[in-house]
Amino acid sequence: MTKMPTPGAPPSPGHDGRPGRPVGLRDVARMAGVSTATVSRVLNTPERVSATLRERVAAASARLGWVPDGTARALATRRTGAVGAVFPTLSHGDFARAAEALQGELRSRGYTLLLACSHYDLAQEHLLVRQFVERGVDAVVLVGNAHDPQTIGLLDRLSVPYVKTFNYDPEWRHHCVGPDNRRAMHGLTRYLLRLGHRRFGVIAQSAHNNDRAAARLQGVRDALSEMGLSVRPQHLVEGRWTIAEGRALFRKIIEKKPWPTAVICGNAYLAVGAVLEATARGIALPGEMSIVGYDDVEIMQELPVPITTLRIRSDEVGRLAADYVVATLAGKQPSTELECEVEIMERSSSGPVPRASRRESVPRRAKGADAGRR
Amino acid sequence: MTKMPTPGAPPSPGHDGRPGRPVGLRDVARMAGVSTATVSRVLNTPERVSATLRERVAAASARLGWVPDGTARALATRRTGAVGAVFPTLSHGDFARAAEALQGELRSRGYTLLLACSHYDLAQEHLLVRQFVERGVDAVVLVGNAHDPQTIGLLDRLSVPYVKTFNYDPEWRHHCVGPDNRRAMHGLTRYLLRLGHRRFGVIAQSAHNNDRAAARLQGVRDALSEMGLSVRPQHLVEGRWTIAEGRALFRKIIEKKPWPTAVICGNAYLAVGAVLEATARGIALPGEMSIVGYDDVEIMQELPVPITTLRIRSDEVGRLAADYVVATLAGKQPSTELECEVEIMERSSSGPVPRASRRESVPRRAKGADAGRR
DNA sequence: TGATTATGTGAAACCGCTTACGTCGCCGTG
DNA sequence: CACGGCGACGTAAGCGGTTTCACATAATCA
Numbered sequence: 091m092t093k094m095p096t097p098g099a100p101p102s103p104g105h106d107g108r109p110g111r112p113v114g115l116r117d118v119a120r121m122a123g124v125s126t127a128t129v130s131r132v133l134n135t136p137e138r139v140s141a142t143l144r145e146r147v148a149a150a151s152a153r154l155g156w157v158p159d160g161t162a163r164a165l166a167t168r169r170t171g172a173v174g175a176v177f178p179t180l181s182h183g184d185f186a187r188a189a190e191a192l193q194g195e196l197r198s199r200g201y202t203l204l205l206a207c208s209h210y211d212l213a214q215e216h217l218l219v220r221q222f223v224e225r226g227v228d229a230v231v232l233v234g235n236a237h238d239p240q241t242i243g244l245l246d247r248l249s250v251p252y253v254k255t256f257n258y259d260p261e262w263r264h265h266c267v268g269p270d271n272r273r274a275m276h277g278l279t280r281y282l283l284r285l286g287h288r289r290f291g292v293i294a295q296s297a298h299n300n301d302r303a304a305a306r307l308q309g310v311r312d313a314l315s316e317m318g319l320s321v322r323p324q325h326l327v328e329g330r331w332t333i334a335e336g337r338a339l340f341r342k343i344i345e346k347k348p349w350p351t352a353v354i355c356g357n358a359y360l361a362v363g364a365v366l367e368a369t370a371r372g373i374a375l376p377g378e379m380s381i382v383g384y385d386d387v388e389i390m391q392e393l394p395v396p397i398t399t400l401r402i403r404s405d406e407v408g409r410l411a412a413d414y415v416v417a418t419l420a421g422k423q424p425s426t427e428l429e430c431e432v433e434i435m436e437r438s439s440s441g442p443v444p445r446a447s448r449r450e451s452v453p454r455r456a457k458g459a460d461a462g463r464r
Numbered sequence: 465m466t467k468m469p470t471p472g473a474p475p476s477p478g479h480d481g482r483p484g485r486p487v488g489l490r491d492v493a494r495m496a497g498v499s500t501a502t503v504s505r506v507l508n509t510p511e512r513v514s515a516t517l518r519e520r521v522a523a524a525s526a527r528l529g530w531v532p533d534g535t536a537r538a539l540a541t542r543r544t545g546a547v548g549a550v551f552p553t554l555s556h557g558d559f560a561r562a563a564e565a566l567q568g569e570l571r572s573r574g575y576t577l578l579l580a581c582s583h584y585d586l587a588q589e590h591l592l593v594r595q596f597v598e599r600g601v602d603a604v605v606l607v608g609n610a611h612d613p614q615t616i617g618l619l620d621r622l623s624v625p626y627v628k629t630f631n632y633d634p635e636w637r638h639h640c641v642g643p644d645n646r647r648a649m650h651g652l653t654r655y656l657l658r659l660g661h662r663r664f665g666v667i668a669q670s671a672h673n674n675d676r677a678a679a680r681l682q683g684v685r686d687a688l689s690e691m692g693l694s695v696r697p698q699h700l701v702e703g704r705w706t707i708a709e710g711r712a713l714f715r716k717i718i719e720k721k722p723w724p725t726a727v728i729c730g731n732a733y734l735a736v737g738a739v740l741e742a743t744a745r746g747i748a749l750p751g752e753m754s755i756v757g758y759d760d761v762e763i764m765q766e767l768p769v770p771i772t773t774l775r776i777r778s779d780e781v782g783r784l785a786a787d788y789v790v791a792t793l794a795g796k797q798p799s800t801e802l803e804c805e806v807e808i809m810e811r812s813s814s815g816p817v818p819r820a821s822r823r824e825s826v827p828r829r830a831k832g833a834d835a836g837r838r
Numbered sequence: 839t840g841a842t843t844a845t846g847t848g849a850a851a852c853c854g855c856t857t858a859c860g861t862c863g864c865c866g867t868g
Numbered sequence: 869c870a871c872g873g874c875g876a877c878g879t880a881a882g883c884g885g886t887t888t889c890a891c892a893t894a895a896t897c898a
Contacts, residue, residue, distance in 0.1 A: 112622070114884055125848040130886055140846065157622060160599040161544060162884035164535040165853045172578075172599070179564060186560040190553060190581050197580060197592070202599055204546075205579040206571060207564050218571070225534040225546070225576055248486070248531060333766045359762075366766055388733075389763055392707045392740055488854055499878040504856055514876065536854035539883045 113154045122150035133158065164226060173415055174204040174222030175231035176215050178300075182331070183358075183387050184404040185233070188255070191408030192231065199416045201228070210299045216241045223248060229415035235259055235266060236301040251418040255411045256404075257302045258429045267410040267428045269402045271302050274432040275309025275354070278382060278400055281434055282352045283317060286443035287380060290314065291325040291343045291350035293336060293360045303328075306356050306384055325350050329360075336363020344373075351443045352380040358387045361397050365439055369395055376441030386435055396437035406430050487528045496524035507532065538600060547789055548578040548596030549605035550589050552674075556705070557732075557761050558778040559607070562629070565782030566605065573790045575602070584673045590615045597622060603789035609633055609640060610675040625792040629785045630778075631676045632803045641784040641802045643776045645676050648806040649683025649728070652756060652774055655808055656726045657691060660817035661754060664688065665699040665717045665724035667710060667734045677702075680730050680758055699724050703734075710737020718745075725753060725817045732759040735771050739813055743769055750815030760809055770811035780804050 119129045124143055131139050132147045139147075150156075164170040173196055177185045193203040204222055208215035216238045219230060223244060230245060230252040237254075245252050254266040282290070292310055295303035314320055324346075327339040336359060343353060355361035361383025365375065373379055375395045383390065383399035390397040407430055417424040493500045498517055505513050506521045513521075524530075538544040547570055551559045567577040578596055582589035590612045593604060597618060604619060604626040611628075619626050628640040656664070666684055669677035688694055698720075701713040710733060717727060729735035735757025739749065747753055749769045757764065757773035764771040781804055791798040 115886095116884080126885080127848060127850095127887075128846090131847090134886080138846075143846085155621065157594075157598055157618075159539075159884050161535050161538040162853090163886075165533075165539050165855090166884080166886040168853070170535060170599075180554060180560040181557070181564060183555065183557065183560075186554040186557075189579070190555060193580055197595075202595060203579055205563070205577055206567055220531075221571075221576060223531055225544075244531075247529060333762050337766070362763065363766065366768075370768065388707050389736065392711070392737065394740075394744065394768075489856095490854080500855075501857075501878060501880095502876090505877085508856080512876075517877085533854050536883090537856075539885085540854080540856040542883070 113156050115156070115158065118147065118150045118154055118156050121154060122146040169228055170226040171200060172202045172204055172225070172227045173229045173231060173412075174206070174219070174225070174227040175411075176206050176208050176218050176222075177233055178210045179207050184256075184385055184402070188404040188408035188411075191405035192412050193408075195409045195412035196416070199412065201412075201416065212236070212238045212241075212299055216244075220244065223250060228419055229253075231255060231411050231415065233257075234301045235262070236299065251415055253411050253414045255407050257305055259305075260429075267414055267430065268407045269430045269432045271305035272309040272312070274400050274402070275306040275384065276313045277309075277432070278384070278434060279310045279313035279354065281436075282354070282380060282382065282440065283313065285352075285380065285441065287350075287352040288317075288319060288443070289325075289348065289350045289352070290319070290321050291353040292321050292327070292356070293339045293343070293353060293364055294326065294328040294356040295331050295360065296328050303356055310354055322350075328356075331357040331359050333359050333363040333366065336360035337367040338363075340364040340367045344371075349379065352382070352440070355381065355383045358383050358385040358390060358399065361399060361439075362387075362389060362393070365393060365395055365397050375439045376444075378444055380440035380443075382440050391435070391437060395439050398437045398440035399435050401433045401435050403430060487530050489530070489532065492521065492524045492528055492530050495528060496520040543602055544600040545574060546576045546578055546599065546601045547603045547605060547786075548580070548593070548599070548601040549785075550580050550582050550592050550596075551607055552584045553581050558630075558759055558776070562778040562782035562785075565779035566786050567782075569783045569786035570790070573786065575786075575790065586610070586612045586615075586673055590618075594618065597624060602793055603627075605629060605785045605789065607631075608675045609636065610673060625789055627785050627788045629781050631679055633679075634803075641788055641804065642781045643804045643806045645679035646683040646686070648774050648776070649680040649758065650687045651683075651806070652758070652808060653684045653687035653728065655810075656728070656754060656756065656814065657687065659726075659754065659815065661724075661726035662691075662693060662817070663699075663722065663724045663726070664693070664695050665727040666695050666701070666730070667713045667717070667727060667738055668700065668702040668730040669705050669734065670702050677730055684728055696724075702730075705731040705733050707733050707737040707740070710734035711741040712737075714738040714741045718747075723753065726814070727753065727755045729755065729757045732757050732761045732764060732773065735773060735813075736761075736763060736767070739767060739769055739771050749813045750818075752818055754814035754817075756814050765809075765811060769813050772811045772814035773809050775807045775809050777804060 115126055115129050119126045122129065124147060128139060128143055129147050132144050136144055175189065175192060177189055180186045180189060189205060196203050204225065204227060206218040208218060219241050222230060230250055232252060232254050233256050235254050235257050252265065256268040258266055258268045258270045260270065292307065294307050297304040297307065325343055327342050329335045329339055336355065340363065343350065353364055355364055361381060364381050368375055368379065368381060375381060381397065383397055386399050386401040390399055410428065410430060414424045489500055489503050493503045496503065498521060502513060502517055503521050506518050510518055549563065549566060551563055554560045554563060563579060570577050578599065578601060580592040582592060593615050596604060601624065604624055606626060606628050607630050609628050609631050626639065630642040632640055632642045632644045634644065666681065668681050671678040671681065699717055701716050703709045703713055710729065714737065717724065727738055729738055735755060738755050742749055742753065742755060749755060755771065757771055760773050760775040764773055784802065784804060788798045
C-alpha cells in the first residue's frame with residue numbers, strides 16, 4: 091500500500107456503509123453476494139431476476155441506504171429522464187400554472203422538469219436551451235412559435251424532441267400545442283360584433299418577441315375586416331401586461347371622443363386595469379362600454395364588475411405539452427388533440443352596444459351620427 | 465461493413481459530422497490533432513493551454529458543432545451543477561416570483577434549476593427530493609421549516625446542502641432564508657394596536673403542513689397577548705387561499721355582531737376577498753373596519769380601496785436562497801444576511817379604530833362597553 | 839436418455855468526459 | 869555540457885451504472 095488516494099482496485103472490502111466512499115451499486119452487489127449486473131436488473135427489470143436474489147438485493151440496498159446515481163445511469167442509458175422548459179416568465183399566472191401542470195404530469199410519467207425563464211428574450215432563450223441540451227434533457231418545451239432559428243436548428247440537429255406551446259397554429263400542426271390565439275380572439279371579437287359593437291378599442295400586449303400577442307391582435311383584425319371594419323389607430327394601444335399599464339392605456343384610449351364602444355384587452359391584467367379605470371371614472375359597464383379580456387384569472391370574476399374573458403386552461407396546455415413530449419420520447423404518435431379549447435366566459439363587463447352610443451364626440455354633434463351604422 | 469448497429473471499436477475515422485454517431489470530445493480531439501485531455505482543458509482551464517491549440521480546438525469544436533455531454537462530465541466531476549427546488553405550488557404569485565428569481569440567480573452562477581411542486585404534501589415532497597438526489601443535484605431548496613424527518617435525514621446523510629426558505633426562524637439561524645413570518649405579523653398586529661384596535665378578526669391560511677401560516681398566526685397571537693388580548697374563537701377562521709375563500713370566510717366573521725374592528729388576513733388573496741366582500745356589503749373601509757393582508761400583489765393597490773399589507777420581496781427570497789446554496793457549494797460562508805426585510809405598505813384599507821365602534825353588539829348594548837378598554 | 843431450448847447470472851466492455859501522472863522539450867545554472 | 873526544473877500535452881484509469889454475450893443449470897421434447 092503506497093500512498094494511493096483512491097486509485098487502483100477498490101480494496102478494503104468494507105461491508106458496511108463507511109463514511110468515506112459513498113455507497114454504490116458495487117457495494118450493494120458485494121453485500122448481496124451477486125454481480126453488479128444483477129443489482130442493476132432488480133432495479134430496471136425485476137421480473138428477470140429470481141425472487142430470492144431480488145430480495146437479497148433489496149435488503150442490501152436498503153441496509154446500505156443506496157441511492158442510485160442518476161448521472162451514471164444517464165451516461166450509460168443515453169437518457170436523463172429530464173425535460174427542459176423555457177417560459178418567458180413565471181410572474182404571469184398562466185405560465186406558472188402551466189409550468190406546475192407540466193411538472194406534475196412529467197413527474198407522474200417519471201420525468202423531471204428543468205425550468206428557466208427567458209424574459210421574452212430570444213437570445214436568452216437560446217442560451218437556456220443550449221444549457222439544457224448540454225445537460226442532456228430528453229426533450230424541450232418552448233413557449234410560442236417565434237424562436238431563434240439557431241435554437242430550432244440545434245434541437246433538430248441533435249434530434250431533441252420539442253414542443254411549442256401556448257400558440258397552436260393550424261398551419262404547422264406539429265410541434266405545437268395550446269390555444270389558437272388568433273382564432274380565440276377572432277371568436278371573442280365576433281361575439282362583440284354580434285352584440286352590435288362596431289367601434290373597437292384594443293389594449294394589446296406588446297408583440298415584441300411575443301407571437302401570441304401578435305396572433306391575438308391578428309384575430310381581432312381579421313374578425314373586424316370580415317365586416318369591413320378596422321381599429322382606429324388612436325384606439326390601438328399596447329404595452330406591458332400589468333394592471334397599472336392597463337389603466338394607463340385605457341386612459342389613452344378615452345383621451346378624446348368618440349370612444350370605442352368595446353375595448354378588447356390582450357391579457358387578463360390589462361383587462362383588470364381597464365375595468366378598474368373605467369369604473370373609477372364612472373363609466374358604466376356594460377351600459378356605456380364593454381370591456382373584455384383574454385385569459386381568465388380569479389380576480390376577474392370577483393371584481394364589482396366581473397369581466398368577460400376567454401378562459402384558457404393553461405394547466406391543460408402544460409399537460410398537453412407533457413403528453414406530447416412523453417409520447418414522442420416513447421416513439422409513439424403524440425395525441426392528436428393538440429389544440430386546446432377556449433371558452434368565452436360571459437360576465438357583466440360586456441353587453442349590447444349602448445343604444446345611446448351617439449352622445450359621443452367632443453362638441454356634442456348630431457346624435458346617432460354613426461351609431462347603428464352598417 | 466456488416467450490419468453492426470453501433471458496437472465494436474469505433475473504427476471508421478470519419479472526420480466530419482456523420483449522422484450516425486453524435487460527435488463527441490474524441491472527434492473534436494481527432495480533428496484538432498490533439499489529445500482528449502487537451503480538448504477537455506480548453507473547455508475547463510483554457511489558460512493552461514497554448515493559444516495555438518486552444519484555437520485549433522475551438523475551430524474543430526465549432527466545425528463539428530460539438531455539444532459537450534453534461535452527464536458524462538457530471539459523472540467524472542461528481543457535480544451536476546443542478547439545484548433542485550420544491551415549492552408547494554406555483555399558482556401562488558409569491559412562489560412563482562421566488563422560483564423565477566431563484567432560477568435567474570442560479571443561472572447567472574452557472575447552475576440549472578430543477579423544479580417541482582409538492583402541493584403542500586410532505587410525503588410528496590420527500591419523493592421529489594429523493595428524485596432530485598438521485599438525479600444528482602448539488603443542492604436543494606425547500607420551502608418552510610416543516611419537513612419529513614426522512615427528507616432532512618437523506619439530505620444530511622448524502623451531505624447535500626439545502627436551504628429552507630420563506631420562513632426565517634432566528635432559532636435555527638442556519639439553513640433558512642426569508643422573512644420572519646412570526647415577527648412580520650407581530651409587527652403588523654402592533655401597527656393595528658397602535659391605531660387603537662382591540663377587537664381582532666383573523667382570516668388565516670390553513671396551517672396544515674404550512675408552518676409559514678402557523679408562524680403568522682402565532683405572530684398575531686403574540687402581539688395580542690402582550691396586550692392581554694386574544695382573538696375570539698368565532699373571529700378566527702381559516703381556509704385555502706383564494707379570493708372566493710376570503711369572501712366566504714369574511715362573511716363568517718361578520719355573521720353576528722360584535723364585529724372585530726380589524727381583520728388580519730394571512731395571505732394576499734384572502735385579503736382581496738375580504739375587502740371585496742366588505743365593500744360589496746357597504747362596509748366602509750377603514751371607516752367601520754380595517755382589513756390588512758400579508759404579502760403584496762399588484763391588485764391590492766389597484767382596487768377601489770387599496771389594501772394595507774406587508775410587502776415581502778419574494779424575489780429577494782429566491783435570490784438569497786441561490787446565494788446560500790452557491791456559497792455553500794463553493795465552500796464559502798453563506799452571506800450573513802439571511803433574513804429578508806418586510807415592510808408595511810400602509811394603504812386605505814386600514815385606519816384608526818372607529819370611534820363609533822360601540823354601535824355593535826346584536827342587542828345594542830351599552831355603548832363603549834369595551835372600546836378603549838385597557 | 840441425450841439433444842434442445844428456456845431462464846437466470848456473471849464477466850467485462852462500454853457511455854463521454856475529467857484528471858492524476860508521465861513524458862518530452864526547452865531554458866537556466868553550476 | 870549535463871542536470872534539475874518547469875510547462876504544455878498525451879496516456880490511460882476511472883466516475884457508477886447498463887448491457888451484451890457467454891455460460892450454467894433447469895425445464896422440455898423426441
